[in-house]
Amino acid sequence: MSKGNQVLEEITSKEYEHGWNVNLEADEAPMGLNEGTVRFISAKKGEPEWLLEWRLKAFRLWEKMKEPTWPNVSYPAIDYQNIIYYSAPKKKATLNSLDEVDPELVKTFEKLGISITEQKRLTGVAVDAVIDSVSVATTFKEKLGELGIIFCSFSEAVKEHPELIKKYLGSVVPMNDNYFAALNSAVFSDGSFCYIPKGVRCPMELSTYFRINAANTGQFERTLIVADEGSYVSYLEGCTAPMRDENQLHAAVVELYTMKDAEIKYSTVQNWYPGDKNGKGGIYNFVTKRGLCFGDHSKISWTQVETGSAITWKYPSCVLKGDYSVGEFYSVAVTNNYQQADTGTKMIHIGKNTRSRIVSKGISAGKSQNSYRGQVHVLKRASNARNHSQCDSLLMGDQCGAHTFPYIDVENNSARIEHEATTSKIGEDQIFYCLQRGIDEEAAVALIVNGYAKEVLNQLPMEFAVEAQKLLALTLEGSVG
Amino acid sequence: MLTIKNLHAKVGEKAILNGIDLKVNAGEVHAIMGPNGSGKSTLASVLAGREDFEVTNGEVDFLGKNLLELDPEDRAREGIFMAFQYPVEIPGVSTINFMKTALNQIREYRGQQALDAVSFLQLMKEKMKLVEINQSLLSRSLNEGFSGGEKKRNEIFQMAMLEPKLAILDETDSGLDIDALRIVANGVNKLRNKNNATIVVTHYQRLLDYIVPDYVHVLYNGKIVKSGSKELALELEAKGYDWIKKEVAVA
Numbered sequence: 001m002s003k004g005n006q007v008l009e010e011i012t013s014k015e016y017e018h019g020w021n022v023n024l025e026a027d028e029a030p031m032g033l034n035e036g037t038v039r040f041i042s043a044k045k046g047e048p049e050w051l052l053e054w055r056l057k058a059f060r061l062w063e064k065m066k067e068p069t070w071p072n073v074s075y076p077a078i079d080y081q082n083i084i085y086y087s088a089p090k091k092k093a094t095l096n097s098l099d100e101v102d103p104e105l106v107k108t109f110e111k112l113g114i115s116i117t118e119q120k121r122l123t124g125v126a127v128d129a130v131i132d133s134v135s136v137a138t139t140f141k142e143k144l145g146e147l148g149i150i151f152c153s154f155s156e157a158v159k160e161h162p163e164l165i166k167k168y169l170g171s172v173v174p175m176n177d178n179y180f181a182a183l184n185s186a187v188f189s190d191g192s193f194c195y196i197p198k199g200v201r202c203p204m205e206l207s208t209y210f211r212i213n214a215a216n217t218g219q220f221e222r223t224l225i226v227a228d229e230g231s232y233v234s235y236l237e238g239c240t241a242p243m244r245d246e247n248q249l250h251a252a253v254v255e256l257y258t259m260k261d262a263e264i265k266y267s268t269v270q271n272w273y274p275g276d277k278n279g280k281g282g283i284y285n286f287v288t289k290r291g292l293c294f295g296d297h298s299k300i301s302w303t304q305v306e307t308g309s310a311i312t313w314k315y316p317s318c319v320l321k322g323d324y325s326v327g328e329f330y331s332v333a334v335t336n337n338y339q340q341a342d343t344g345t346k347m348i349h350i351g352k353n354t355r356s357r358i359v360s361k362g363i364s365a366g367k368s369q370n371s372y373r374g375q376v377h378v379l380k381r382a383s384n385a386r387n388h389s390q391c392d393s394l395l396m397g398d399q400c401g402a403h404t405f406p407y408i409d410v411e412n413n414s415a416r417i418e419h420e421a422t423t424s425k426i427g428e429d430q431i432f433y434c435l436q437r438g439i440d441e442e443a444a445v446a447l448i449v450n451g452y453a454k455e456v457l458n459q460l461p462m463e464f465a466v467e468a469q470k471l472l473a474l475t476l477e478g479s480v481g
Numbered sequence: 482m483l484t485i486k487n488l489h490a491k492v493g494e495k496a497i498l499n500g501i502d503l504k505v506n507a508g509e510v511h512a513i514m515g516p517n518g519s520g521k522s523t524l525a526s527v528l529a530g531r532e533d534f535e536v537t538n539g540e541v542d543f544l545g546k547n548l549l550e551l552d553p554e555d556r557a558r559e560g561i562f563m564a565f566q567y568p569v570e571i572p573g574v575s576t577i578n579f580m581k582t583a584l585n586q587i588r589e590y591r592g593q594q595a596l597d598a599v600s601f602l603q604l605m606k607e608k609m610k611l612v613e614i615n616q617s618l619l620s621r622s623l624n625e626g627f628s629g630g631e632k633k634r635n636e637i638f639q640m641a642m643l644e645p646k647l648a649i650l651d652e653t654d655s656g657l658d659i660d661a662l663r664i665v666a667n668g669v670n671k672l673r674n675k676n677n678a679t680i681v682v683t684h685y686q687r688l689l690d691y692i693v694p695d696y697v698h699v700l701y702n703g704k705i706v707k708s709g710s711k712e713l714a715l716e717l718e719a720k721g722y723d724w725i726k727k728e729v730a731v732a
Contacts, residue, residue, distance in 0.1 A: 432532075433568070434571075435554045436553055436557050437579070438554050438583050438643070
């Protein structure tokens with residue numbers, strides 16, 4: 001056995017570092033999904049009648065829909081009646097300070113290396129912590145409030161800002177958009193809401209840490225960010241999940257809405273439990289993320305670092321409706337062992353002089369499958385639309401797969417579309433060069449992979465970039481065989 | 482410092498080294514010359530620990546350690562440096578970042594603390610001057626889009642940074658014009674001292690005008706068939722390798 005293979009064996013036999021289980025008294029919905037479940041969730045959250053009706057409408061649509069089979073992934077059929085659709089940690093009352101937070105929760109954050117207190121003090125990041133679907137702690141709210149920025153849990157927003165929710169909920173991702181969006185619309189438990197008023201530049205990165213916690217609980221988050229005219233916000237989403245044997249379904253919906261001259265930068269580091277080295281367990285991450293550049297000169301930028309989940313299936317997209325609007329998608333997707341990823345983006349050019357840029361870096365190792373799937377669609381009235389796509393694949397070892405499915409539809413002759421694609425392998429020569437300089441194989445792989453993904457990692461806010469680099473290294477350690 | 486005894490190595494089923502004996506002391510420069518395919522680069526690669534070659538017989542002692550038992554990265558950490566004939570490109574990784582990683586891993590192996598940013602920068606500035614290299618080159622992706630001369634100069638810069646005990650220069654003169662050759666050789670000469678040693682692997686005598694060896698060895702069919710002083714290199718230059726081949730055939 002070569003040294004490379006030995007290292008591979010050692011590392012891939014490492015257990016997932018973030019695996020543990022926290023005992024928060026769960027408050028669960030009965031297992032299974034029917035109209036009663038939807039009503040239970042809505043009642044539990046004390047929602048107004050209109051939202052219950054909205055959910056029920058989505059549920060009825062979902063019942064008639066079929067689970068899509070077109071992605072390049074395979075998994076055993078999901079039994080939707082064998083899932084608990086709602087689970088919430090019990091709360092005594094509304095929390096005013098961190099001291100009131102459940103100590104168990106604080107411990108969880110400490111294990112993750114994200115102490116809220118520390119974050120609060122050192123980094124100035126406002127954290128809306130989501131554990132098992134319900135927001136427990138929200139910090140920095142007052143400071144943001146002074147600027148008129150709303151940053152709260154979705155349920156809170158339903159109570160406090162119903163006019164905004166009513167107006168924008170489903171405005172970017174309609175409830176019947178796809179099977180999983182419909183499911184989410186029916187049973188979403190909680191999530192985050194953010195509104196940046198006219199002309200306000202949000203002074204800090206807004207951040208939500210997601211955790212999936214109770215066994216057999218589907219996770220149905222809903223995020224809605226609205227940036228009013230001339231505003232700017234940078235939003236971070238990051239997650240880890242405890243070890244599970246049963247596969248857990250995660251079907252989130254994220255909607256971004258930018259008005260004239262507004263900009264939203266949305267960054268994700270996704271590190272959910274990928275399953276063990278034999279492909280057992282792991283999260284199914286079926287997410288609908290879409291941004292609408294509604295106003296002229298608006299901009300939406302997605303950056304994602306996807307290292308976790310057994311299956312990742314998501315296409316953060318931009319609908320470029322406003323003239324001169326800009327959409328960007330920067331992605332690093334890493335798969336190892338038996339992970340599968342089918343991810344990419346859609347750039348829909350509707351307005352004139354719209355521009356989009358796609359940079360996708362896939363990294364496949366072990367026996368994993370990694371697909372880029374992207375669509376660039378230029379509609380008839382979108383004159384002078386421009387797109388540049390770059391899709392690179394990096395292979396490690398000889399048992400993994402990398403696939404690229406670019407779709408380009410152009411209905412306007414003035415469009416300029418460029419697509420570049422490369423496939424490369426981490427060379428033994430590169431590794432040996434590093435070894436000869438005294439750099440061990442793990443560090444060499446980390447160095448080479450981070451170099452390869454640099455263009456994307458550079459898009460991340462500083463503190464996230466560091467975390468992402470570590471994650472990449474951790475996910476791929478010793479994968480050269 | 483380095484003692485090679487009866488070293489045999491093969492790649493696949495093909496024997497390439499057929500019993501090399503060589504002793505290198507601190508402070509010495511040895512030139513390994515020979516016609517194409519004689520095993521020069523293989524010898525360099527085997528010493529550096531490249532996996533493609535299988536050592537079938539013999540011993541190599543480096544500063545009291547069995548070199549052949551060490552992993553390539555540990556050989557580097559013990560003080561062996563190879564300047565590559567074809568330095569590889571690593572996109573997105575700057576020489577600075579690369580050297581920082583290397584230096585700190587070596588220091589960790591030796592039980593030393595990692596260099597802080599200021600000390601590292603200081604060291605880098607000092608070595609940059611020594612080998613006449615621009616910082617702009619060091620900020621670029623390692624070897625990506627470098628000219629032949631820039632790649633070799635970068636190798637010597639790395640050598641200066643890591644301060645090896647034994648440097649192996651594998652065909653460092655290939656692809657260099659005369660000016661680049663002079664700069665590279667100057668760098669090597671400045672790094673020479675009584676505590677380190679250098680093995681220069683080369684096909685041509687040209688490089689040895691600038692890096693003057695104490696000993697010259699001629700490699701042919703995987704064996705050292707002739708050793709001598711620097712004059713041997715001049716003789717080879719004048720007569721070519723054919724007379725050596727004839728001598729071997731007669732013997």
